Structures are given as structure tokens and as C-alpha cells.
Amino acid sequence: MGSFHFEVRDDRVAIVTLDCPGSSVNMLSPSLIGELESELLGILDDPGVVAAVLASGKPSTFIAGADLKTLEAIGEASEAEAFSRRGHALLDRVARCGKPVVAAIHGAALGGGLEVALACSHLIASDDPATVLALPEVMLGLLPGAGGTQRLPRRVGLPAALPMILTGQRIRARKALRMGLVDAVTTPGGIAGTAARAALELANGRGLVRRPLPLAVRLLTFSPLRLIVLRAARRQVLRRTRGLYPAPLAALECVRVGLARGEEAGKDAESRSFGRLVVSRPAKSLVFLFNASNAVKKPAEGAKSRAVRRLGVVGGGFMGAGVAGVSLAHCPVVVKDIADGVLSSCIRAVAGGLDKQVRSGAVARIERDRRLSRLFLTTDPAELAGCDLVVEAVFEEVELKRRVLAEVEAVIGEEAVVASNTSALPIAAIAAEARRPERVLGMHYFSPVHQMPLLELVVATRTAPWAVDTARALGIAQGKTVIAVKDGPGFYTTRILAAYLNEAMLVLEEGAAIEDVDAALKDFGFPVGPIALLDEVGIDVGAHVARDLGGAFAARGLSSSPLLPRLAEAGYRGRKNRKGFYLYPAGGKKGRKKVNTEVYAFFGGAGRRRVPRPEIAERLGLTMINEAAHCLEEGVIASPRDGDLGAVMGLGFPPFSGGPFHFVDHDGAGTIVDRLHGLTERLGPRFTSAGILADAARDGRRFYPD
């Protein structure tokens, strides 16, 4: 079956409709490109055709981009490069056919999809919220390999093109029109017909006239002045990627070459870079993460989930408000707290978040109102009656959580699930006195909830599968990447984080400087250093977790640093009281934080010594990896995939590496075990390799056999 069909209308306008069979979206695959080569070009060359429209037959996608399966299957750079060159050849023919070709864009035009549109002479977009234009390739470690780095800057100017090319910025219809990315905006229904009218007018020498770019933009794009823009962009990219992600730099280079030496040279650079990137480690890792998180966004086969038609949230604080905010699109939410003041800040946060989405065009105003209308705030636990699932998000204290659980169980139905949003407290302890422990589990959200993609479900031994499935389905509806882990101290993410932070404390005790520790791990690829992270989470919270996990670690002969609890007792709590490992200037978020040298008194005095940053990164990084391996060995996580997703999506483990288990596969279990052994010799038994690592090293096994 063909991937597109076409008709030539009486007015001699050809309407070509892409409609890849067997898929809900259109994707660029070699077979589609083959069809386009053999047929589309013929239509355009047909003297009986005066103009053409390129449209999609899918309900909410124009073209979603290149088929990732195709890219994943590529083993050689030359193969990928050839794929890109083939795309260039096809799109160049479209661009140079000499007839008006209008892209009718309704729905997502992403990556290669937008590049196809850019090769058309004119673009018309629908004003639907589903219509999004973006070049997200860099987020997958790639670059736009079908002329995007060439045609986009020429169309919208360098200053507007770079954020799209370098960060994957998403553009909606109205903004696209303003910046000149599209030539007109219309309503979604009959967009192909509207585009055909425009195409016919163009063929008759009238119609859509593109406004020239403002002089300043033209100067910054086409005159040597662009070097200023390019240099600034380069600096920004280096600061953001710390040199770990080659794609944005390569894309920037293609843009530069194209503007300096012409489109042909630019496309040539594009194809070569594309080839190299497709087989690079960051791309392989990022594509894996993308696919893996999509895979867990579908409910498992035979899931026994029960519908959540009304959600309860106990505790309207930052986390509770976050959970409510991501749920309102799905169902009504009842938030219960003991204080009106907390409820007030809860609705303020939810409304503020929605207002922001309304401004960006992501949410229509009436939809904002609809969601806010579904939010019910109360101090009366009885109002939770009728909730199918209640997420408890109160302070991390077992006694308190037990009390809340009892209060919730007293009012909800027999079939309702109760989830505790805890980052470390064992679910078994919280559910110890539950009337129906089989419906109790953990739902560990990450802060801020609307931004962090991970949801860690914590399954206690007594938790029933239907409760897990119900919570998972809710998490998926909330847009989360859901992994299920076994109950135990720290579950998975908190446990590997605690081990890592503990090592950070030990490094400080040995005399390292705070800024060295944070810089080392940022160089390693974490978005935030461990010490700064502690300040964000709260030193008191960190101390709480350290105490809870200390016992479990001690049982394995691991030394825990006693310093976090001591710091917390001394009143250092982190960003929330502006006094932690760093000092935070009062007022604005803008002020830069400074290292708080006072805390060195707890870590052996003000005199600091230089510990080489790579050494710090090695110690902390391997600690986290080794702890993750322990978790896999103990069955806390079900698979390396879950372990990788959890570490990257929840903790910011360097995404370019693909997660701890991919990291091991990349370096080889053998070297990892050797390096851990070296650290054990020098620093003690806490670096003893997990058995599963030692086994993998001995058998030469990989966690992901290809």
C-alpha cells in the first residue's frame, strides 16, 4: 500500500496527501522517500499541474519526523550520511520545481517533517493547539539532516532559527506566522483546500506575499555581523553542554558554513555531520531513552487497572499542588490539607501554571477554566469520599503518614487505592496498620512535578497487582514515565542518590572544595552538582534520608557520613532558608549563589585542598552505578531499562551515557569492576563491586545484549 495519494483538481492543482499505512503518524522512512522520489517528482514535473499542495491524512500530525527505527538500525556513519544526501536530493527537486508548492500543516511538523515543509515554496499552518513546528533533532543527539540548518535561517533569519536548531524550541502557529516561519494561518478543517486556493493564486502570480525580514535580522543573518550571533550561540552551547553533546555544535557549524559558503556547502556539511552523529554515543543513548520512555507510557498487556475518575490529594504543599496540576486534564481532583493558607498557595500554583500554558498557547483559556473548575480544595477529609485513588503528599514522617492513611481509609471506598508520595520511607512501614494493605503503594514524584518526567511506583510485598496497574495508568495519564520498583529503604532512585551524596560528603570531609565537587559532576554530565542538589532538596530532608538509609548501608559495611544531620541541626537547611552549602541572596532568583565557607567548619576546617575533579567524578559516578547494580541484583528494579530510565529521568544521570547500565556496557563491565577494585583498595569496602557487575565482568556479559 502506498504512503500517499494524490489528486489533480480541475484547476490543475495537485493535492498530495501523506498517509503512511498502519501508523497513526507520518514518518520519513527510506520506503516513503523512495515513493516520493518515484511519484511526487513526477507529479511536480507534469506540465498539466500548475501548483501542488502537500498535506497529511493523519488527524493530528503533518509529519512527525524521521523514523527512529530506521536510524537505530544504522550501524555505519556512511549509511546515515547517504540517507541524508538522498533526502537533500529529493527536497532540492521539490524546492526547485519552479511551481508553487504549499505545505498545509495541521498537527506536528517535527524534524524531517518541518524540513520537508521548508522545502516547499510556501507554508500554511492550522491554528490548532496540536500544530507544533520544531526541529527536535538535537534533543536526540542529532541534527536536522534534510536541509533544516540551511533553509530555516534563510527563511526566518539567524536569531530566530538558532533556538529552534540548537534547543529544539517548539513553535505554535501564531508565533510561526509572526516570525515568518509560515506564510499564513488558517483553521484546521479543509486546510488542504485552503492551501490549494493559495497555490492556485500563486500559480497565477498573486496571493501570499512573504514579508521581507527586518533589516536588522537580515544584517545579522547575511552580513558578516552574523559572526556576533554565531559566537554568542557557541558560547551558550558550550556552557550548556560542557562539550558532552556534539550535536548542537555540529549544527551550528553547518549553519555557519551554509551562510558563509553557500547552501550546497552547508548541505554537504550537514550530511557528513549527520552521518557521524547518528552512530555517536549520545545519539544512541538519547534515542534509547526516548524509545524506552515511550515504551513505558503504554499500559502493560493484561493490566488490571481500575479507572481513576476522581483523584484525592492529601497535603496541598508544593508536591501536592504539582500532582494536582498534572492530573486536572485527566479527572477532578480533591485536595485536602489542614490549613487554608496551604490550600490557597496550592490553587495559586495550579492557576499560575495554567496561566503560563495559556500564554504559550499550549492550553486554551476555556480549558484552563475547565481544569480549575475540577479542582476542589478542602480541609475536611470526608470530602475525599468517592475518590478512586488518593495520593498522600504530607511531610516525610511515618507516624504522620500512618495517621493520614487511616483518615483516608475511613472515607474512601473499598476499591480505592492509596498512594504515598514518599522519597524514602518504606511503604511496608506506612501500611503496617492499614485496613487493606493490598491497596497501598508508593508513588514517588519528583520535584517540580510538572517538569520532572519520572514517576517511581513503589510496590510493597503486600501491594496487589491491580493497585499497581491503577497507579501506573494514572501516571501515564499524567504524562509521566513510570517505573515500578520494589519497596525497601530508598527504593531505587533515592537509594542510589543517597549513596552518591554520601560519597560527596566523604569527599568534602577529605578536604575537597564545594565548587570542585559540583563542577566535577557537572563535567561528568549531571545537570546539577550534588552539593547544589542537596541545597535544592533541603539539607534537613537529605539528613532524614541519610539517617533512614544509613542502617541499610551499614549492614553492607558502608560508612555513612554523619555530617548531614549535624548540619541540619545547626540550622543549615539549603535554599529554603537561603543558608546551606551555598548562600542565597535574599529576594530575586537572579542573584548568584556563593559558597558558604562557614560549613567547612563541619568538614575539617577552612583549609581546602585540590582534589582532581576527574577523581571526584569517578568516585561519585561509580558509587551511583554500583548501587544501581546492587538494586538490579536485589530485584529492586526489574530491568536495566528501568534502572537507566530512573537514574536519567529522576536524578539527571548523564543522558548522553544512556544511564548507569548503558554506562557499564559502554566502558565494559571488566574495566568498571577494575576501577571499583582500585577505589576499594584506596578508600575502603564501600566500593566493592555488586555481584552482578563482577559476574558480568567475568562472563564478558552486557546488560543490553544487542
Added chain:
Amino acid sequence: MAFSSDVAVIDGCRTPFVRSGTAFTDFTTYDLGRTAVAGLLHRTRLDPDAVDLVVMGSVLADPATTNLAREVALGCGITTSAPAYTVTVACVSSLQAILDGVRAIQTGAARVVIAGGAETFSDVPIRFRRPVRKRLIASQKVRGLRDRLGLAKGLRLKDLLPEVPAIAEFSTAETMGQNAERLAKRLGISREEQDAWALASHQRAARATVEGLLARQIVSAWAPPRYEREAFDNGIRGDSSPAALARLKPAFDRRFGTVTAGNSSFLTDGAAAVLLVRADRARELGLQPTAIVRASAMTGADPREELLLGPAFATPRALDAAGIRLDQLGVVEFHEAFAAQVVANLRLLADETFCRERLGRRGAVGRIDSERLNAWGGSLAVGHPFGATGARLVTTCCHRMRFENARYGAVAACAAGGIGVALVLERA
């Protein structure tokens, strides 16, 4: 008229009623309506997809939401397939909305209806005066500077002042307050009598608030910009005294008047809504009926001399239709526009001459002892958002019937133009 298929009132609720210009200044009529309807949906745990019709009353329409009911329904996530429309009959607008809902159910057009109303006086549609409006409309057609300048000809400076909608009768050019004065003088209702009624209304409302009786009908509102909880009516003055009321100056007739700000209802922002369902379908929807609508009546009277006498005209008609007598009513809720108006209606219902001459009855309808009437306070204390008052009256009547275990209850109100509406309910 006897109803063919029973209509049940499940429950009702409302936002707090607040003095205009206070807590809800940043709420539009639409926001208020949304708060009440969303609260009703939550309280009754009704699936928004089960709603068949939404009718809302409102008086001073916001030009942006002239079909208020539709916008409220959409903003609450009620299924788009349920039609929604807005009615306006001055102060009985939401009673009319409820009657429309009742009829839609009786005729089989709907099974589940949300009926209510909303009003804000914190943001009334203030207009340019007629001379300016005329020129603004004309200016859309003119071309050239000269024509444009010509438009300014004949415009006086005071024409540029904005025009605030007056609460006045179109037919008589009399404001409601002036008409209350007219009524008080004609019937000889004293200042003391009026103040005493007003004081009782405030004290009753204050007590009902303290005892948590009103909390059951109020759904908290979290209004921007601060989103702080508003859970209580803020116009109730339970600590007022006869002396304090006596000190107030007459508001509408400085010289001979008796009607003051203290014994009149005040400008109020608020919304209310009730859930009506076909009685025989309540159970399958998981709903518990509170009362059955037994009868209703709508009347007209002389807009000059009988403007505020709606309850006296409509109540006996509704009682007759229900086939019961006044003394069988356990609960009575009359709208209180002015203390003088309540006293006048009570007096005339007990007045043989009036009942004979104006109602065409053989004798007096009867007396309503004050325990049965507005026991939890009335509009004088709670407030009177025009479009919402009717739904508040029905809600309060139902809640009182439940609380007092009364078999029959009645609601009545007057409205501009001399319109009256009454409704008789029976405990389900």
C-alpha cells in the same frame, strides 16, 4: 397546574454572597457561576456528562458572556451536547431558570438539569452616554478628517461622562428604593417595624452561620488575585442593634422617608445553582432527592403601586395549584428586597380586602408566623445578587425542610415590573 412527572430537587449550593467591591472584585459573573456549578457537581458527585440542560439567570449581562449559562457549562466541563441558555426576569431570574428546568423535565426534554444564576455588581457594564454612543457607531462609516471632526459637533462635555446602569423601573422611572418608600407610606409601615425586621434577618443569618447551617449551602470560592478562601457571607451584621439602625438616614426620601440602607438589601456579588432530576431517575444516578416540586405560579401586578408585592400575588396561586393551604407550609422563604416589602406582603396576605379585591378570593389567605419565614435570615442580611437569589431561596428552603423535617415548603419573590413567582415543594 398539577405536574405529570415528578421533578426532584437533589441539592443546591452557592458561593458566599459578598458585598460588591469586596472579595469578588476580580470575579466576573461567569467566574461566579462556574464556582457555584462546579461546587454543585462536586457535592453531588454528578458526572458532568449526565447533565442534559443548564439554565442560568442573570440581570446585568456582561457583554462578553451574554449566554452566561453556556459559558459556565463549558467552563465547568459539562458535556457540550447539553444545551444551555440564560434567562432574565430581574430578581426572579434564577427562579425562572428553575421553573424552566422543571418544565424541561416534565415535558421529557431533559432528565438532569442544572439551574441557577449569578450576578456581580463589582463590574457592571458602564456605558458611554447616548450622544457619544451614537457618534461612535456613526464614526465607523465616515471617511476623511472633516467628517470626523463634524462628529464632535453638538457634543457637550457632560456627555462624555460614563453612564452607570440604574436600578430603576423603565415604565415608572422610579427606583426600587423609591417604590419601597411609596409602599411603606401607603400601608403605613413604620420605621421601627422595618428596622426590627431587618435586625431579625441579620441576627437569624448570623446565628445560622455560627451554627454551620449556611455552611452546608456555601461552596468556598478562591478568587484571584490572591486566591484566598472565601467561605462566608460578608454582609451579615449580627451585632447590629435597634439604636444603630435608628441612626441611619433615610436613603430615598430624606424628609419623610423610612427606608434606609440598614433596612434595604445591599449590592451583592454571588452565584447559586440547584440540581433538578426526574424523580424516578434519581436512584440510578446515585442521587438522593431532597424535595419534589409540587407547583409554581408566576404573576403580574401594577408596577407603580404593587411593584414589590410578588409574594402576595404568587404564593396563593401556587398553593392552590398544589392543593394545600398556607398553614400547611412548614418552611417559607420570601425574598427580602426591603424590610418594608416583606412586612407589606405579610400584611396583605392576611388582609381580607386585598385578598378579595386583588386576588379574587373570598377571604384572607392567612398569616405566616415569623418562625416559619426566613428562619436562617433573608436577602436583607445574606445579600441579593439579583440573578442568584432565586436559587439561594430554593436551596435554603430545601435545606430547612430537611433540617426541620417539614413536609411542605414555599419560596416566593418579587421582581421589577411587578412580577411575582412562587414555588411549592414537598419533602421527598
